[in-house]
Amino acid sequence: MSLQLNNVTVRIGHRAILDDATLTLQPGSITAVVGPNGSGKSSLLRAAYRALKPNHGSVLIDGSDIWQSSARAAARSRAVLPQQQSQGLGFTAYEVVSMGRTPFARALSGLDAADRALIEQAFQDAGCTGLAGRDFASLSGGERQRVLLARALCQNAPLLILDEPTNHLDIAAQLDLLALLDGFVSGATGRSVLLALHNLDQALAHADHLLLMHQGKIYDAGPPETVLNPENMRLVFGVAAELTRNRLTGKAGIQCAPLGPAARSNPAAQITEACA
Ligand SMILES: Nc1ncnc2c1ncn2[C@@H]1O[C@H](COP(=O)(O)OP(=O)(O)OP(=O)(O)O)[C@@H](O)[C@H]1O
Numbered sequence: 001m002s003l004q005l006n007n008v009t010v011r012i013g014h015r016a017i018l019d020d021a022t023l024t025l026q027p028g029s030i031t032a033v034v035g036p037n038g039s040g041k042s043s044l045l046r047a048a049y050r051a052l053k054p055n056h057g058s059v060l061i062d063g064s065d066i067w068q069s070s071a072r073a074a075a076r077s078r079a080v081l082p083q084q085q086s087q088g089l090g091f092t093a094y095e096v097v098s099m100g101r102t103p104f105a106r107a108l109s110g111l112d113a114a115d116r117a118l119i120e121q122a123f124q125d126a127g128c129t130g131l132a133g134r135d136f137a138s139l140s141g142g143e144r145q146r147v148l149l150a151r152a153l154c155q156n157a158p159l160l161i162l163d164e165p166t167n168h169l170d171i172a173a174q175l176d177l178l179a180l181l182d183g184f185v186s187g188a189t190g191r192s193v194l195l196a197l198h199n200l201d202q203a204l205a206h207a208d209h210l211l212l213m214h215q216g217k218i219y220d221a222g223p224p225e226t227v228l229n230p231e232n233m234r235l236v237f238g239v240a241a242e243l244t245r246n247r248l249t250g251k252a253g254i255q256c257a258p259l260g261p262a263a264r265s266n267p268a269a270q271i272t273e274a275c276a
Pocket residue numbers: 012017035036037038039040041042043044213
């Protein structure tokens with residue numbers, strides 16, 4: 001599965017919330033999108049999963065423009081965990097998860113045994129089997145997040161697009177989720193993950209490729225340890241930063257500290273200059 005964004009610009013009014021974004025997602029890889037609040041991470045993801053139509057540029061999955069195919073065909077090619085949790089009023093958790101099979105449903109037929117097996121597996125993988133019979137609206141934020149993750153997983157799509165999937169999850173559930181994603185893309189399946197993350201340690205430890213967003217643009221892209229360099233951290237996030245190593249996992253991590261006013265001296269001007 002390959003995903004390509006070619007010079008994608010999305011404008012709301014006169015403002016480009018996504019500005020000339022170009023990327024190619026490699027099969028078998030995890031790409032993390034990081035950046036400050038409002039920098040365009042969700043907008044990039046929403047353009048990739050056909051929720052935001054570009055004013056300019058194209059989005060291709062396996063070489064086909066997603067806006068030239070039906071919404072149903074697009075839904076079969078990628079599964080999505082959006083940032084905003086739906087309320088799911090009146091549905092049980094099982095019913096919410098089973099909605100992940102909707103793009104594959106045949107007219108007037110219900111779930112078959114294969115659908116039910118995928119739903120079962122997704123409940124297990126997302127660690128929420130015990131919640132199946134619960135009213136979705138009554139679940140806690142973390143429980144809902146697990147159920148919505150299960151809905152995305154049971155779609156069994158080759159591309160997972162996840163907007164801040166670790167939101168609301170306790171630390172053990174976050175680590176389980178990231179390990180699950182590592183497994184999702186491993187082997188010869190060619191499956192890929194595109195996800196927005198605020199936790200830079202997690203991005204460093206699990207992403208093969210990093211996109212750093214700033215003011216609607218992809219400010220830098222490449223191997224995580226290269227992109228999260230002190231200069232980028234200072235200019236984009238306005239913090240001092242140093243790469244470290246997690247002593248328990250041996251994986252890269254990052255330590256950050258506020259910049260003093262002198263060192264920060266007008267970062268907005270520096271960023272504008274660097275983006276030019
Ligand atoms: N429908 C909209 N109408 C107006 N402005 C919008 C709309 N959608 C997004 N924006 C603006 O576009 C910018 C980018 O938003 P986006 O949600 O992509 O940021 P983000 O990097 O995901 O932020 P966060 O880390 O806070 O989730 C923000 O300034 C946001 O207010």
